[in-house]
Amino acid sequence: MQIENTKAQLRKGVLELCILSILAKERKYASEIISHLKDAKLIIVEGTLYPLLTRLRSAGYLAYEWEESKNGPPRKYYSITAEGKDFLAELSGSWNELKDAVEQLTNPKN
Amino acid sequence: MNTTINVNLAGQHYYFDQAAKVKLEIYFEEIKSYFTDESFLQELMTDVEARIAELLNDIRLDSNQVITIQHIENVIQIMGEPNSFKIDEEKTQSESETKAIRKLFRDPDDRFLGGVASGVSHYFGLQVSWVRLIWLLLGLFSWGGFSILYIALWIFVPVAKTTSEKFMMKGEPINLSNLEKKIKEEFEEVADQIKNADYQKAKRKLKSKTARFFNAFAAVLVSFANLFLKFLGIIMVIAASLSLLVIFTFMFGIGLHEIFDIYLGNPFWPEIDIMHAEVSVWQTVFVGLIIVAVPVIYVF
Numbered sequence: 001m002q003i004e005n006t007k008a009q010l011r012k013g014v015l016e017l018c019i020l021s022i023l024a025k026e027r028k029y030a031s032e033i034i035s036h037l038k039d040a041k042l043i044i045v046e047g048t049l050y051p052l053l054t055r056l057r058s059a060g061y062l063a064y065e066w067e068e069s070k071n072g073p074p075r076k077y078y079s080i081t082a083e084g085k086d087f088l089a090e091l092s093g094s095w096n097e098l099k100d101a102v103e104q105l106t107n108p109k110n
Numbered sequence: 111m112n113t114t115i116n117v118n119l120a121g122q123h124y125y126f127d128q129a130a131k132v133k134l135e136i137y138f139e140e141i142k143s144y145f146t147d148e149s150f151l152q153e154l155m156t157d158v159e160a161r162i163a164e165l166l167n168d169i170r171l172d173s174n175q176v177i178t179i180q181h182i183e184n185v186i187q188i189m190g191e192p193n194s195f196k197i198d199e200e201k202t203q204s205e206s207e208t209k210a211i212r213k214l215f216r217d218p219d220d221r222f223l224g225g226v227a228s229g230v231s232h233y234f235g236l237q238v239s240w241v242r243l244i245w246l247l248l249g250l251f252s253w254g255g256f257s258i259l260y261i262a263l264w265i266f267v268p269v270a271k272t273t274s275e276k277f278m279m280k281g282e283p284i285n286l287s288n289l290e291k292k293i294k295e296e297f298e299e300v301a302d303q304i305k306n307a308d309y310q311k312a313k314r315k316l317k318s319k320t321a322r323f324f325n326a327f328a329a330v331l332v333s334f335a336n337l338f339l340k341f342l343g344i345i346m347v348i349a350a351s352l353s354l355l356v357i358f359t360f361m362f363g364i365g366l367h368e369i370f371d372i373y374l375g376n377p378f379w380p381e382i383d384i385m386h387a388e389v390s391v392w393q394t395v396f397v398g399l400i401i402v403a404v405p406v407i408y409v410f
Contacts, residue, residue: 012197030161045190046161051145051197054154073120073163076156 011042015052017095018042020061020080020088027079029067053078061087114176120160122167129179134162136293137182139273140192154195162189212281215270216263224264232280 015037022028022036030053037043056062061084069075080088114125117134126134141158145151165185166177214233216225227245231238248256270279273292 030157031164045194046188047141047158047190047192047194050154050157050161051195053157054150055197057153058150072167073122073160076160 012048014095015042015048016056017088017091019049019052019056020084020091023062023078023080024085024088027077029075029077031075033078056084059087060084112176117177119163119166120156122163123173124163124166124170125174125176127176127178130177130182132296133179133182135272136296137186137192139293141195142274144192144196158189165189211278213275213278214267215275215279216267217276217279218269218271219276223260225269226260226263226267229267229270229279230263235281 018037018040019033022033028036030049033053034043034046034049037049043049053062057064057078061081062078063081064076064078066074066076112127114127115131117124117126117131138155138158142151142155145154162185165188166181169181169184170177212233215229217228217232218225220228220238222228222242227241228238230236231241234241245256245260249260268275270276273296276292
């Protein structure tokens with residue numbers, strides 16, 4: 001078992017939650033989402049993001065619209081849907097539970 | 111001298127050199143191999159293409175700069191190896207291993223005319239020479255009727271362009287080890303071409319002036335032969351259409367004569383058995399036209 005692989009798996013698990021949180025405030029196009037995730041050191045390569053975006057979109061949690069760009073290809077702006085917001089609330093709930101559980105197990109206070 | 115290829119990514123134009131194009135194609139094919147859902151894949155690849163176009167715009171100095179393999183490697187470093195696109199490790203792996211779809215494609219790598227016969231042979235798992243023989247026999251016995259079916263297949267059956275399509279054509283499962291094998295073959299082909307080019311360059315340098323003269327002479331001969339073939343083709347087409355016209359007119363004339371025969375009772379017009387002879391000439395010429403026309407069209 002490779003440590004890098006396990007780390008990547010851990011990150012992948014929370015990526016969808018993070019993508020939805022980034023989009024909860026305002027609509028963004030793929031490269032902006034990427035730079036947020038890169039700043040937070042959540043992804044190392046961009047390839048990880050695209051299938052997740054497509055999956056969230058086909059599940060109805062995200063919507064997108066195309067916009068022309070002056071220098072470069074047209075940009076695809078992603079925004080969160082009402083269903084996506086419900087899903088995000090649910091994911092955040094279970095993330096908090098998980099965080100507490102992991103905290104409790106890895107740092108026992110007594 | 112290097113060949114550059116026009117590549118369109120997300121509506122943007124790029125000049126790629128050959129190796130860069132192959133590298134990017136392989137990258138796309140490998141990503142595609144992880145997914146089975148067609149509409150999902152299409153959406154995903156649109157995003158990936160747009161992003162790669164954006165990255166290439168950042169990397170290149172101006173819009174005329176040729177994209178080389180180095181640029182593509184930089185892009186892949188940012189995007190990640192194809193396996194970073196995987197979502198669910200086990201699921202996609204097992205799915206891609208069992209995926210073996212067989213579709214009818216024309217084979218561009220093994221073709222006599224349009225690659226229809228080789229495509230059909232892949233589809234039914236037959237030897238291509240048998241399929242060609244059957245086509246030929248059917249074509250002869252149906253008086254050219256099957257040539258029309260052949261042409262229809264040629265028009266409507268798509269040619270297998272991508273690696274995945276070639277796998278589908280042969281009914282082989284699309285998985286990573288298969289893809290790798292195929293990609294290596296394609297790479298070696300390109301490398302061989304490059305090697306050949308070098309070899310030919312070296313060979314040319316060694317050749318004396320006399321040899322060069324003979325080469326030029328041969329080239330002139332070849333181009334004359336080509337010209338002659340085309341000329342011959344044009345003459346054949348003209349001759350065939352003219353004879354068709356003549357025969358149509360002739361038949362029309364005979365038909366009229368027959369009508370006259372019935373209504374006016376003219377005893378001088380030819381008898382029915384000559385009519386029969388004309389009809390069979392018409393058939394022969396029609397079949398002949400198809401047999402002549404198909405290769406002639408191919409020559410052009």
